[in-house]
Amino acid sequence: MKLFETIQVELGERSYPILIGNNLLAGTGPRLAQMRPKCRCAIVSDDNVFDAHGKTLTDSLDTASIQHTEIIVPPGEKSKSMATLERVLSDLLDAHLERGDLVIALGGGVIGDLAGFAAAITRRGMEFVQIPTSLLAQVDSSVGGKTGINAPQGKNLIGAFHQPILVIADTDTLKTLPEREFAAGYAEVTKYGLINDPEFFSFLEKNHQDIFSLGPTLQEAVARSCRAKAAIVAADEHEKGMRALLNLGHTFGHALEGATEYDSGRLIHGEGVAIGMALAFQFSNRQNLCSIDDVERVKRHLAACGLPTNPEQIPGKPLTPDALFNFIAQDKKVSKGKLTFILTKGIGKAYIANEVPPAEVLAFLNEALKE
Amino acid sequence: MKLFETIQVELGERSYPILIGNNLLAGTGPRLAQMRPKCRCAIVSDDNVFDAHGKTLTDSLDTASIQHTEIIVPPGEKSKSMATLERVLSDLLDAHLERGDLVIALGGGVIGDLAGFAAAITRRGMEFVQIPTSLLAQVDSSVGGKTGINAPQGKNLIGAFHQPILVIADTDTLKTLPEREFAAGYAEVTKYGLINDPEFFSFLEKNHQDIFSLGPTLQEAVARSCRAKAAIVAADEHEKGMRALLNLGHTFGHALEGATEYDSGRLIHGEGVAIGMALAFQFSNRQNLCSIDDVERVKRHLAACGLPTNPEQIPGKPLTPDALFNFIAQDKKVSKGKLTFILTKGIGKAYIANEVPPAEVLAFLNEALKE
Known part of the structure; x- marks a missing residue:
């Protein structure tokens, strides 16, 4: 090191x-x-x-x-x-x-x-x-x-x-740093593997316990995350294109934060991103874009790190599909009435989907929250 | 046209x-x-x-x-x-x-x-x-x-x-636009001639009556001003160097605005700039940088356009040299305790003077306000 x-x-x-x-x-x-x-x-x-x-x-x-x-x-x-x-x-x-x-x-x-x-x-x-x-x-x-x-x-x-x-x-x-804050930050670390670096995701699956105990692989995990973000920012400083990939899990995540009124007792940002990434993989699977194996692998890793992967794990009054959908429709990443999502063809294969039909998102949320 | x-x-x-x-x-x-x-x-x-x-x-x-x-x-x-x-x-x-x-x-x-x-x-x-x-x-x-x-x-x-x-x-x-506002804006037009375009200053001396009556030379005066500013901005967007030339007359001008408490009944920005440009030329003359003929020519033109050229023309309680100096010392263009002024070697020959001794400014103000 x-x-x-x-x-x-x-x-x-x-x-x-x-x-x-x-x-x-x-x-x-x-x-x-x-x-x-x-x-x-x-x-x-x-x-x-x-x-x-x-x-x-x-x-x-x-x-x-x-x-x-x-x-x-x-x-x-x-x-x-x-x-x-x-x-x-x-x-x-x-x-x-x-x-x-x-x-x-x-x-x-x-x-x-x-x-x-x-x-x-x-x-x-x-x-x-x-x-x-x-x-x-x-x-x-x-x-x-x-x-x-x-x-x-x-x-x-x-x-x-x-x-x-x-x-x-x-x-x-x-x-x-409190353990809950550490785990929430770790959701963003995981994100870099999920966006475009499957090898990094494997590294995290192997080393997450060492990372959580602040062992020798922590510095590498932080450095690889920063390098991944720096590369994307260098290519698109003002988020006119590919920088939007960094929003993987964030459209659902922001909706969850909004629907829980930013009450940190219920949900903090990184937890919202963890659930959001799980939902983005599930939604991608429902659109026949990625395999159910990849969905399960993502959820398994997040859960192993103490992160939530399902809206029902959020304490307090259950969230409704309609409430989440309203927050998504208001999200600033909406462009000219069409929904923009970061979807994925598998671990490390995220991409920007600009014209997601709102009705499919609502149908998905209705299913996902009934599970 | x-x-x-x-x-x-x-x-x-x-x-x-x-x-x-x-x-x-x-x-x-x-x-x-x-x-x-x-x-x-x-x-x-x-x-x-x-x-x-x-x-x-x-x-x-x-x-x-x-x-x-x-x-x-x-x-x-x-x-x-x-x-x-x-x-x-x-x-x-x-x-x-x-x-x-x-x-x-x-x-x-x-x-x-x-x-x-x-x-x-x-x-x-x-x-x-x-x-x-x-x-x-x-x-x-x-x-x-x-x-x-x-x-x-x-x-x-x-x-x-x-x-x-x-x-x-x-x-x-x-x-x-009220006449007073027009004249105040015209002070900035004059500034572009004084900074680096003596031919434009001559043009203004010749055409100011037509310009003030919104005659055919107005468009040319506006266009030449914009072209002058655009060239300076293109060379130094974030004012790290030569863009400071645009502050000709503004260090004194801002001090006058501050000392009159931004009371538009007494002074508006362009009037402060007019007096400030006259003072910048006088101060430059006192430093043996520019001729008294140029000082007089500048003051004559501004006066012909109905603009003030002397702090004593500001209505209300007379301003003191100390009050003006305090505002200059607080100005955001002060850098590391040294005073930066736009001084001039004559009409169309302004330059950035980075290390003006504060004592000389105060001495000048004491003289200028006693006149």
């Missing part, structure tokens, strides 16, 4: 490296001082993450004589709001950061999306650094430049594409 | 045309239907502009069978606020615009900045069309992709670079 690994996201003048390994957080200060001499930093984090990792980061900045200020918001999805954004923007402006200074996002997906968006729109774009501290953020949300907040009309409806200048994925920060 | 003129802003995949001429507004619908078949539109405008020009635009959209919705905000700089932005975002989301649909900014600089920014951050970037209806917007703010709102900490501190896909500058819309 290498000490740490560097993956370059190739986006022309917006290219940047992702560093993956352990004990990286403590080296942040000297690294930033080298990249942006005399920079000052604003750290955006949440109470929980800052309690766990803030001191390591600020000590490291102090070592490199980098001035810093901290903007700490409450943990949880509710911070992806206009009100919290306004507070972060105001604090960033009060800190009198100038061009050449940096915003550091220290936290999970919520912090990365919020801080990245605040950086995107402060003084028409400040440079920022992602330090993802959850598995989900390390393998997904910190890579690719999607930033934003939620609107009353839906999730992530207000935002921007804004690439970081550096991502530091320190796998040591996952030690403090 | 050509019927209308097209200037292409060359920005790779973000390139777009600016159409300049009369009677263009009524042709908007068919033009958009050709560019984006089956698009729907949200028009963002203010009460005054929509009263004057809304029907021409909506009739034209109806003719082309383009569905549209209207989002009307109060006129004036106060609409460049977080509160108004939130309302526009909410209305855009409620309109269920999809990818391929358009936001149309119909109005002056405030509307262009607000609507452009709302488009930039709705669904991580919607396409938008600028239809500038003030001279200032036609020659300056609608070209180049700067969008944003004001923060309590200062103007335009929250925003994004977001290029329109089309700019329609219909000179007929200037017929309803």
